[in-house]
Amino acid sequence: MFARMGLLALCLVFSVFVSVSHSACSYSLPKPGAKYCVDEADNSKHALGTTWTNKQCVKCTCSITGMRCCDTLFKAHVQTEGCVVVYDYDKCTFEVFHPMDRNIHCQHYAVGK
CATH class of the missing domain: 2.10.70.10 (Complement Module, domain 1)
Structure with a gap:
């Protein structure tokens, strides 16, 4: 039973990656x-x-x-209050940071547009 659940979880993870990778x-x-x-x-x-x-x-x-x-260039979603996202369209990158203190760790995730 645990093997079947593990296989189901693995399939779910791969299906999420496929849908995200092709959604943009x-x-x-x-x-x-x-x-x-x-x-x-x-x-x-x-x-x-x-x-x-x-x-x-x-x-x-x-x-x-x-x-x-x-x-x-994925869209960043910030999870830490006070943090901001700055996109660099010349390099196709983004940076997530706290504008008052760059040493504050900013949790975020990125998804396809």
Whole structure:
């Protein structure tokens, strides 16, 4: 019985990881005869076979079958009162800290957008 419960718990954990990892992706089909993909963030054109990360920290790949884009910057949720989140869109990272004392440990978690 304990083995069955352990297996069930393991399956639940993996299903959560799969849903989170794919929840921040999108896919769009190419227009007939298209020779490039258009990034909706800034309307920039990208050649077939290329991969780029746009200014919103979304990584996209352009192919003849379509454009796939996935968020690379997760949304931070702060659990410690008084702590703040600062996003760096140039590096696609974030920092969680207490503005009055950076030595205070700030508990947080991150999820896909």
